[in-house]
Amino acid sequence: MILGLVVSLAVVAAFVAAAAAIRRAALPAAVSPVVVTALGIGVLLAASGIPVARFTELTRPLHPVLGPAIVALGAGVHANRRMFAVIGRPLAVAIIVGTLTGIASAAALARGLGLGPLLTAATLTRTASTPFAVLVQSRTGGPVPLAAGLAVATGVIGAVILPATLRLCGVRDPVVIGTATGVAAHLVGAEAVGRRDPVAGAFAGAALAGAGVLTALLVPPLWHWLGG
Amino acid sequence: MPRTAEFLAGLAVIVGLSVVGTVSAELLDLPVPGPIVGLLLYIGVLRTGMVPGSVVAARWLSGLLGGLIVPPLVGVAGFAPILASGGWRLAVALVAGVLVTGLVTAATFRLIAR
Numbered sequence: 001m002i003l004g005l006v007v008s009l010a011v012v013a014a015f016v017a018a019a020a021a022i023r024r025a026a027l028p029a030a031v032s033p034v035v036v037t038a039l040g041i042g043v044l045l046a047a048s049g050i051p052v053a054r055f056t057e058l059t060r061p062l063h064p065v066l067g068p069a070i071v072a073l074g075a076g077v078h079a080n081r082r083m084f085a086v087i088g089r090p091l092a093v094a095i096i097v098g099t100l101t102g103i104a105s106a107a108a109l110a111r112g113l114g115l116g117p118l119l120t121a122a123t124l125t126r127t128a129s130t131p132f133a134v135l136v137q138s139r140t141g142g143p144v145p146l147a148a149g150l151a152v153a154t155g156v157i158g159a160v161i162l163p164a165t166l167r168l169c170g171v172r173d174p175v176v177i178g179t180a181t182g183v184a185a186h187l188v189g190a191e192a193v194g195r196r197d198p199v200a201g202a203f204a205g206a207a208l209a210g211a212g213v214l215t216a217l218l219v220p221p222l223w224h225w226l227g228g
Numbered sequence: 229m230p231r232t233a234e235f236l237a238g239l240a241v242i243v244g245l246s247v248v249g250t251v252s253a254e255l256l257d258l259p260v261p262g263p264i265v266g267l268l269l270y271i272g273v274l275r276t277g278m279v280p281g282s283v284v285a286a287r288w289l290s291g292l293l294g295g296l297i298v299p300p301l302v303g304v305a306g307f308a309p310i311l312a313s314g315g316w317r318l319a320v321a322l323v324a325g326v327l328v329t330g331l332v333t334a335a336t337f338r339l340i341a342r
Contacts, residue, residue, distance in 0.1 A: 071267050155297070180331070
């Protein structure tokens with residue numbers, strides 16, 4: 001238990017240090033402190049021969065902190081409430097269309113590329129952040145841990161490539177970048193864009209909540225039809 | 229109120245709402261995870277203007293969010309064999325899916341907002 005607390009605190013401290021170092025060095029947005037910290041820990045685990053499962057178990061004390069950290073995203077939404085009121089309609093439509101695209105593209109790509117039943121089922125909740133993915137998969141009898149892993153992997157991929165791609169396509173508005181990254185890359189994406197721009201972070205937070213709710217409502221009834 | 233007390237009070241409100249959200253989602257069998265229920269409740273509480281100091285605690289907690297996602301990301305390595313079995317196909321599915329989803333979301337937003 002005490003070892004778990006020490007390891008958990010060390011993980012958070014390593015992340016905070018990595019985030020501060022990246023900010024100070026003014027590295028590009030694609031350099032995510034989440035990924036850098038995870039890679040560093042991966043190297044340490046491999047070098048010391050500690051199994052990943054043991055590390056995951058030791059970081060259990062962090063689980064109860066995740067809920068309040070998600071609740072805290074509400075402050076960003078509240079702080080930008082006037083903007084939300086003005087652009088509520090495009091925001092809502094974009095979240096709905098984006099989430100439907102996310103679910104449909106997951107099913108279509110899995111089928112088209114012949115991913116097999118297990119990976120197909122696991123990718124169906126990829127547009128939802130991990131707590132939503134776990135909820136949906138446990139209700140439908142899907143592969144819960146694998147789906148959680150793929151949700152996180154999706155978030156990382158999106159956090160790293162999506163904001164830059166959007167900027168390449170001429171999207172500069174932090175509201176649009178935040179919404180798109182929140183829908184496609186949920187929590188990791190929201191964390192990444194929010195670190196650079198609080199407005200983008202607020203919209204990413206709202207988008208990830210909306211995309212998660214839609215996924216939780218739509219995927220279970222469509223489960224078998226989607227290939228799960 | 230001194231700053232530390234305000235911070236701790238704000239933290240208590242947020243943690244309390246997270247617990248209330250989790251318990252009610254479980255009891256009512258809601259199709260939404262508890263923390264999201266807590267997030268909606270928190271927005272409601274902020275609108276009443278009763279806990280203005282909680283925003284400092286919220287900012288602090290949000291700053292930790294990235295650190296909390298690190299262990300699940302490291303845990304993905306535990307699925308290396310299954311992920312490797314998906315190979316380049318899985319990589320293409322994930323990258324293409326993210327890009328399509330993000331670009332369609334952004335395009336829809338701009339189209340409707342115009």
